[in-house]
Structure formats: structure tokens, C-alpha cells
Amino acid sequence: MDTYLAILEKELRQAMGCTEPAASALAGAKAAELLGMLPTSLEVITSRDMVKNAMGVGLPNCSLKGIQAAVALGACGSHVEKGLSILSELTAEQIDHARSMPVSLTIQSNVPALYIKVVARHLDAQAVAVISGEHDRFSYLEKDGQVLLNLAVEACGTALDTEDERTLGSASLAQLLAYVEQAPQEALDLVLQAKQTNLAIARHALDHQYGLNVGRIASEAIGSEPKTLDQAFSLGAAMAAAASDARMDGCPMPVIINSGSGNQGITLTVPIAVMGEYLQSDDDKLGRALLLSQLVGLSLTARKNRLSALCGAFTASIATACALVYLLDGTLEEMDRAFNTMVGNLTGIICDGAKMTCALKIYSCVEAANLACKLAFRGYSPGNESGIVGKTSRESMDFLSRISHEGMEETDKTILSIMLGKQS
Numbered sequence: 537m538d539t540y541l542a543i544l545e546k547e548l549r550q551a552m553g554c555t556e557p558a559a560s561a562l563a564g565a566k567a568a569e570l571l572g573m574l575p576t577s578l579e580v581i582t583s584r585d586m587v588k589n590a591m592g593v594g595l596p597n598c599s600l601k602g603i604q605a606a607v608a609l610g611a612c613g614s615h616v617e618k619g620l621s622i623l624s625e626l627t628a629e630q631i632d633h634a635r636s637m638p639v640s641l642t643i644q645s646n647v648p649a650l651y652i653k654v655v656a657r658h659l660d661a662q663a664v665a666v667i668s669g670e671h672d673r674f675s676y677l678e679k680d681g682q683v684l685l686n687l688a689v690e691a692c693g694t695a696l697d698t699e700d701e702r703t704l705g706s707a708s709l710a711q712l713l714a715y716v717e718q719a720p721q722e723a724l725d726l727v728l729q730a731k732q733t734n735l736a737i738a739r740h741a742l743d744h745q746y747g748l749n750v751g752r753i754a755s756e757a758i759g760s761e762p763k764t765l766d767q768a769f770s771l772g773a774a775m776a777a778a779a780s781d782a783r784m785d786g787c788p789m790p791v792i793i794n795s796g797s798g799n800q801g802i803t804l805t806v807p808i809a810v811m812g813e814y815l816q817s818d819d820d821k822l823g824r825a826l827l828l829s830q831l832v833g834l835s836l837t838a839r840k841n842r843l844s845a846l847c848g849a850f851t852a853s854i855a856t857a858c859a860l861v862y863l864l865d866g867t868l869e870e871m872d873r874a875f876n877t878m879v880g881n882l883t884g885i886i887c888d889g890a891k892m893t894c895a896l897k898i899y900s901c902v903e904a905a906n907l908a909c910k911l912a913f914r915g916y917s918p919g920n921e922s923g924i925v926g927k928t929s930r931e932s933m934d935f936l937s938r939i940s941h942e943g944m945e946e947t948d949k950t951i952l953s954i955m956l957g958k959q960s
Contacts, residue, residue, distance in 0.1 A: 538720065538723075539699075539700065539703055540703075540715050540719070540723070540831060541719075541720065541722060541723050541726075542700075543700050543703070543704065543834065544723060544726055544727070544827075544830060544831075544834075545726065546700075547793075547794060547795065547830075547834060548726055548727070548730050548792050548793070548794065548801070548830065549619075549620060549792065549793055550620070550621055550733065550790045550791070550792055550793075551620035551621060551671075551790065551791055551792075551793045551798055552596050552620065552621040552622070552623050552624040552788065552789075552790055552791075553593070553594075553595055553596040553623050553783065553786060553788075553798075554589065554590065554593040554783065554784065554798065554890045555620060555671050555793060555796050555797060555798060556586050556589035556590045556593075556603070556671070556843075556890060557590045557593060557595055557602075557603065557606035557623070557890075558606070558620040558621070558622055558623060558671065559586075559620070559650075559652060559667050559671040559672065560580075560582075560586065560590060560603050560606040560607045560610065560652055560654075561606045561607065561609050561610030561614055561622045561623055562610060562614075562616065562619065562620065562622050562667060562671075562672060563607065563610065563652045563653070563654040563665045563666070563667045563674075564578065564606070564607035564608060564609070564610030564611035564614075564654050564656070564665075565610035565611060565614040565615065565616045565622060566610075566616050566654075566665035566667075566674060566677070567611060567654040567655065567656035567663050567664060567665040568610070568611040568612070568656050568663070569616055569663075570656070570663035570664075570665065570677060570678075570679045570684070571656045571657075571658055571661055571662070571663040571679075572661075572663075573658050573661070574611075574612065574613075574633065574658070575611050575637070575656040575657055575658050576638075576657060576658050576659070577637070577638045577639070577640075577656075577657050578604075578607055578608060578611055578637060578638070578639045578640070578654060578655065578656055578657070579639075579640045579642075579654070579655040579657070580603065580604060580607050580639060580640065580641045580642070580652065580653070580654055580655075581642045581644050581652075581653040581655075582603065582641070582642075582643065582644065582647075582651060582652040582653065583643070583644065583647050583648065583649050583650070583651045583652075583843075584643050584645070584948070584949070584952045585649040585650070585843035585948065585952075586603060586649075586650065586651065586652050586843075587603055587641070587643055587952065587956075588887075588888070588889040588948075588951065588952050588955060589843065589887075589889050589890045590602055590603035590606060590889075590890065591603070591889050591891070591955055592889055592890065592891030592892070592955075593784050593786075593889075593890040593891055594784060594785045594786030595609065595623055595786050596623045596624065596626075596786045596787065596788040597623060597624070597625070597626040597786070597788050598626055598631050598634075598786070599786075600631070600634065600635070603641065603652075604639040604641055605634060605639075606623070607639060607652075607654055608633075608634035608635075608637040608639050609623060609626060609630065609631070609634045610622060610623075611634075611637070611654070611656055612630045612633035612634045612637060613627065613629070613630040613633070614626075614630070619672050620671060620672055620793075621790060624788060624790070643952075647668070647689065648668055648669060648689060648690050649841055649842065649843035649844075650667075650668060650669060650670070650671065650796070650842060650843055651666070651667070651668040651689065652666070652667050652668070653665070653666045653676070654666075661680060662678075662679075662680060662681075663677075663678065663679050663680070664676065664677065664678040664679075665677055666689075668689045668690065669688075669689065669690050670796070671796050673687075674687075675687040675688065675689055676689075701838050704831075704834050704835045704837075704838035705835070705838035705839050707831075707835050708929070708930045708933075709832065709858065709868065709871060709872060709875065709929045709930065710868055712828065712831045712832055712835060713828060713862075713868055713871070715831070716824050716827050716828045716831065716862075717824065719824065719827055723823075723827055724819070724820065724823030724824065724826075724827060725823075727805075727823055727826035727827045727830055728819060728822070728823050728826065729792070730792035730801065730805055730826070730830070731805045731806075731808070731809045731822075731826055733790055733791065733792045734779060734791055734792055734801060734802050734805040734806050734809075735775075735805070735806060735809050736789065737779045737782050737783065737787060737789040737790075737791060737802075738751070738775040738776065738778050738779035738782075738802070738806050739760075739775070740782060740787070740789060741775075741778035741779055741781050741782035741787070742755060742760065742775065742778050744782070744787075746778075746781040746782040746784075746785040746787060747780075747781040747782075747784055747785040747892035747895055748781060748892050748893070748895060748896065749781060750774075750777040750778070750780075750781055750895040750896055750899050751774045751775055751776070751777035751778020751779070751780075751781050751895065751899070752774075752778060752781070754770070754773065754774035754777060754899060755770075755771055755774035755775065755778070758770060758771045758774070762810070762814050765814070768810060768811050768814035768815075769807075769811070769860075769903075769906040769909075769910075770903070770906070771810050772806060772807030772808070772809075772810035772811055772902060772906070773807060773898075773899050773902035773903045773906065774899065775806050775807070775810055776802050776803055776806040776807050776898050776899070776902050777895040777896070777898050777899035777902075778895070779791070779802045779806055780799050780802055780894050780895040780898045781892070781895045783798050783799070783802070784799075784890060784891060784892050784894050784895065785892065792805070794830055794833050794834065794837075794852070795833060795834060795837035795842060795848065795852075796842055797848050797852075799848060799849055799852075799890070799894050799898060800833060800837075800848045800849065800851075800852040802898065803833075803849050803852040803853055803856055803898055803901065803902060804826075804829040804830055804833045804852050804855055804856060804859075805826060805829070805830075807856050807860065807902050807905070807906075808822070808825050808826055808829055808856065808859045808860065808863060809822070809826075811860060811863055811864075812825065812863060815863065815864075817863060821863065822863070824862070825859045825860075825862045825863040826859065828855070828858060828859045828862050829852075829855045829856055829858065829859035830855070831855075832854065832855035832858050832859075833851065833852045833855040835933070836851040836852075836854060836855065836933065836936065837851065839933055839934075839936060839937035839940070840936065840937055840940030840941065841940055841941065841944070843887075844887065844940045844944055844948070845886050845887050845944040845945075845947045845948035845951060846883075846884075846885070846886070846887065846936075846939060846940045846944055847885040847886060847887045847897055847901075848887060849885075849894065849897045849898045849901045850878075850882050850883070850885045850897070850901050851936070852901070853878065853882075853898075853901035853902055853904060853905045854875055854878040854879070854905070856901075856902060856905045857871075857874040857875065857877075857878050857904075857905035857906075857908040857909050857912075858871040858874060858875060860874075860905060860906070860909045861874050861909050861912055861913075864909070864913070866909075866912065866913060870912040870913060871912070871929070872917075872928055872929045873908075873911070873912035873915075873916065873917035874905070874908040874909050874911070874912040874917070875908075875929035875932060876917045876918055876925050876926065876928075876929060876932050877907075877908035877911055877912065877916075877917045877918060878904060878905060878908050879924065879925050879926075879932045879935070879936065880917075880918035880922050880923065880924075880925045881904050881907075881908070882900075882901060882904050883924060883936065883939065884939075885897060885901070886947060886951060887951075888951050888954075888955065889951075889955060924936075924939065
């Protein structure tokens with residue numbers, strides 16, 4: 537069995553809009569489906585991380601925002617079978633019902649980061665749906681007191697099974713590169729399709745107004761056709777930011793996610809696609825570069841909390857740097873340098889939820905990846921005397937894991953306290 541291919545097939549999924557609101561809408565839809573009628577009220581019990589990542593992001597096809605609105609939209613007429621694309625189609629009636637639906641919210645502390653429970657009520661009837669561990673994994677279902685499904689809440693805390701998490705969480709850059717160089721066509725086809733989907737929303741965003749317009753403005757001096765290698769580097773960063781501009785502002789176009797995150801999926805595909813077009817790389821070379829980025833991104837996620845306070849665009853852009861080196865015919869040694877340069881540069885960028893400034897972070901992180909790539913080819917990278925940088929990428933991976941698990945817990949609490957304080 538090809539373990540890496542199986543993991544990629546599970547992880548590289550299509551989603552519409554930000555994944556935390558999509559998961560929330562999915563839980564709302566399932567609770568209403570079990571209830572068998574339109575609820576008269578909804579109760580949401582969830583983690584601080586779910587609230588943080590849904591608070592400031594636009595929802596597709598409407599002007600509503602936040603986790604309560606997402607749950608209400610799901611409960612007022614969305615279809616569970618659409619999965620994480622559940623908000624791809626909304627009716628005016630559905631939006632009106634969601635606006636007027638009473639939805640209470642409780643933040644629970646003793647649950648996994650990825651956890652949402654929705655209780656749907658109509659008179660004396662009640663139904664419960666819980667999503668946890670994965671964005672589309674139902675772990676508990678109940679109808680009028682009868683338990684229909686009861687699974688472990690955490691599911692390893694990620695969208696990966698235990699063995700898959702262990703495989704990725706222990707993999708070195710050298711091991712991932714070895715797989716990439718002999719990977720089957722099925723794996724290449726999967727990442728090339730992800731590239732096409734994510735490049736489509738990036739191109740669309742260059743011609744439309746979304747969010748802070750980070751990508752549109754950053755690309756103005758270059759245009760859509762880079763004429764030099766430096767322009768190709770910069771256009772990749774701008775187009776990745778543009779895709780995030782659109783996605784965070786509720787653009788109704790799909791994205792292929794990585795690690796449960798559309799922004800990470802964008803970061804891991806769009807810059808490499810832009811560079812591949814400039815270099816006129818064939819599908820085999822480009823596919824293997826994309827495969828490397830996806831696998832390194834998943835490996836870093838397996839080493840940290842999926843909804844960590846450590847920004848996912850940063851960890852994804854480490855993988856982007858490695859893939860850019862690969863695409864430019866660099867060696868493992870040069871990838872190792874680029875990896876450590878990223879760790880020495882941007883570690884500590886916080887995740888303060890999904891919102892329009894994610895595009896800024898993606899742009900900054902990809903530009904840092906570009907610089908790390910350039911330095912690597914000149915033979916430069918920080919040594920292990922530099923703060924948290926390890927002797928090798930493998931050691932730096934372990935240090936990043938410690939920062940995510942040991943160092944970010946109190947930071948995460950402080951971030952949400954600030955965000956909720958602003959609302960009140």
C-alpha cells in the first residue's frame with residue numbers, strides 16, 4: 537500500500553470558503569437533518585479555536601460572518617452530502633431564516649481545538665451533532681435522547697489516523713524527497729488538479745476587488761506574465777495572497793485544502809504553479825515539486841496542533857521554499873538550508889483567526905520563502921547557534937513542534953481573549 541498516496545487522497549479535499557465555518561455549517565445541517573424539521577433555536581458548544589477561526593471571515597454567497605451564522609445557514613436548508621462545500625449554494629430564504637434564528641454560543645475549554653457541538657430544537661424535539669478531530673468527521677449524533685453515533689472525540693487531534701500521523705510526524709525531508717522522486721502518476725495527478733483549482737481562484741482575484749486587495753496591489757508592477765525570475769518569485773507571492781483575499785472575503789470558488797486549511801492549500805500550490813509556468817516545467821517536474829510541498833506541509837502539521845496559534849501560512853511556506861528549490865533543480869542540501877532559513881526568519885507569527893489579514897501573512901511568508909530559496913543557492917543559511925534553528929531541517933522540525941505544543945497554549949488563550957474583548 538502507498539501510505540503517502542492514501543494520506544494525500546484523504547487530505548487534499550475541496551472546500552468552499554474557510555474550513556472552520558464550513559465545518560460549523562455542516563454540524564448545523566446534520567443536527568437539523570436529524571431533527572427532521574426547521575429548528576426554532578440552535579445551541580452551539582465549541583472550542584476557542586473554532587470561534588477564533590470563524591469570527592472575522594466572510595461566508596460564501598452572503599454577507600453574514602461568524603460561527604453562529606455559519607451554523608444557522610447549515611441548519612436552515614443546506615445539504616450534508618455537500619461536505620465542506622456546504623455553503624456553495626444558498627437561497628435568499630435560507631439566508632433570511634439564518635438571520636432570524638436564535639443561536640446561543642458557549643466556549644468550552646476541555647475539548648479538542650477542532651470541536652463543535654450543535655443542538656437543534658423544535659418544541660420538545662431535539663437533535664445533536666458533533667464534529668471533532670476532522671472538519672467533516674461526525675463523532676456524536678443523537679435524536680430525542682437516543683444516541684445514534686458515539687466515537688472518540690479527538691481522532692488523534694487531527695484529520696489523520698494514528699498510523700498516518702506517526703508516519704508523517706516522523707518523516708525527514710530526505711525521506712519525503714525520496715518518495716517524491718519515485719511517486720506514482722496517481723499522486724502527481726492529484727496535486728496537479730489541486731494546482732488547477734487553486735490557481736483559478738488566484739487568477740480570478742487579480743481581476744476583482746476582495747478584502748485588502750493585497751494580491752492585486754502587489755502584482756500591479758509585474759502584470760500577469762513575469763519577465764524575469766525575480767518577477768516570477770514575486771508574482772507567486774502576490775497570486776497566493778490574491779487567492780486568500782478572495783477566499784477570506786467569501787468568494788464562492790472552491791479551494792483544495794491541506795491540513796484542513798484552504799490558506800495552507802493555496803500557499804503550497806500557487807507560488808509553485810507560477811514558478812513552474814515561468815520555467816516552462818513539464819507536468820512531471822511540476823507535479824513532483826507540488827507533491828513535495830504538500831507532503832512537507834502535512835508533515836509539519838502532524839508535528840503541531842492543527843489549529844495552533846502558530847500561523848499555518850508560515851509552516852506551509854517552509855514547504856513552499858523546499859518545493860521552489862526542487863523546481864529550480866536544487867539538491868536536498870539546498871532544501872535543508874532553505875528550511876532552516878525559514879525557521880530562523882518567521883517562527884512566531886501568530887494565528888489570530890481567519891480574516892482578511894491572512895492574505896498579508898501569506899504574502900510575507902511566501903516572499904520569505906523566495907528569499908530563503910535564493911540564499912540557499914548561494915550557500916547561506918543560519919547555523920544551530922541561531923536561536924531555535926537546528927543543525928538540520930529534521931532538528932528544526934522538532935523545535936517547531938515544541939514551540940507549537942509547549943509555547944503557544946497561553947498565547948492562544950490571550951489572542952482569543954483580545955478578540956472576544958473587542959466584540960463585547
